[in-house]
Amino acid sequence: MTTLLIQPEALRDRLARPGCLVFDVRHDLADHQAGRRAYESGHVPGALYLDHETQLSALKTGRNGRHPLPDRADFAALMRAQGLTVRSDVVIYDAGNAMFAAHLWWMLRWLGHESVAVLDGGWAAWQAIGGAVEAGACAPSLSEAQAIQGLVLSGKPSMPVVDVRAILANLNEPRFTVLDARAPERFSGAVEPMDAVGGHIPGALNRPFALNLGPGGRFKPAGELRAEFESLLGDRLDHGIVHQCGSGITACHNLFAMELAGLRGSALYPGSWSEWSADASRPVERG
Numbered sequence: 001m002t003t004l005l006i007q008p009e010a011l012r013d014r015l016a017r018p019g020c021l022v023f024d025v026r027h028d029l030a031d032h033q034a035g036r037r038a039y040e041s042g043h044v045p046g047a048l049y050l051d052h053e054t055q056l057s058a059l060k061t062g063r064n065g066r067h068p069l070p071d072r073a074d075f076a077a078l079m080r081a082q083g084l085t086v087r088s089d090v091v092i093y094d095a096g097n098a099m100f101a102a103h104l105w106w107m108l109r110w111l112g113h114e115s116v117a118v119l120d121g122g123w124a125a126w127q128a129i130g131g132a133v134e135a136g137a138c139a140p141s142l143s144e145a146q147a148i149q150g151l152v153l154s155g156k157p158s159m160p161v162v163d164v165r166a167i168l169a170n171l172n173e174p175r176f177t178v179l180d181a182r183a184p185e186r187f188s189g190a191v192e193p194m195d196a197v198g199g200h201i202p203g204a205l206n207r208p209f210a211l212n213l214g215p216g217g218r219f220k221p222a223g224e225l226r227a228e229f230e231s232l233l234g235d236r237l238d239h240g241i242v243h244q245c246g247s248g249i250t251a252c253h254n255l256f257a258m259e260l261a262g263l264r265g266s267a268l269y270p271g272s273w274s275e276w277s278a279d280a281s282r283p284v285e286r287g
Helices: 008-014 034-041 072-081 099-111 122-128 144-149 164-172 184-188 222-239 250-260 272-276
Strands: 020-024 089-093 116-119 177-180 241-244
Touching: 008 089, 008 122, 072 099, 089 099, 089 122, 099 116, 099 250, 116 122, 164 241, 164 272, 177 222, 177 250, 222 241, 222 250, 241 250, 241 272
Parallel strands: 020 089, 089 116, 177 241
Antiparallel strands: none
């Protein structure tokens, strides 16, 4: 596949041919079992479930954020165990707003796998077209050829990452712009339901990820997205954009939307606000 987004009708056609892996990543940050319950109640036929807390995050230390990025080799092993090969087409969906789907999309691209698409509108869109539904849990289908071919890690991640040291250094010698995907009230520090400290990284701009979506949880047209990002960022686009949010998940939604708009090359700060705010010595800006 060469598209970043796939429509539900196109997914239905693609499922009729071999070589397509579908991942269900429905999740609820307030109820970590809700996604698996929803999956087992009904999912796209053949879809495999991946858990954002137990499979798509590294161990939490209390200082490395709420969803630490796993080691690339560990993540590659996980995806091999799901049957992923260099020839696989991958489609990812969540409940509907693509926040978790975009995160796994980014992780797979970071791993070096290019053929990855997000189901536009997610599970709700699949149901809306009367797509087939399967209950229970699916097991990965692993053939001998797949096991031998495996997944080849590229020498360098295809999606750039910056760490907390780079963010700190950028405060004194700005080289890039930090774009925060959280809701405005969290960005300002007026409300903070997830982390101990409210506010944002000094100098960051705010682009709530929900602004990327139109009716039905579908992504806005690429041209509309491009105009909105260019209006917000202006010539900052020429000097590098680093995405962050609360824990590195919805940041990927903004990054995905920029890719969809043809604005490529952004980086991700995976630790995001949950890592930044865990150290009281790091500066906080409010308002």
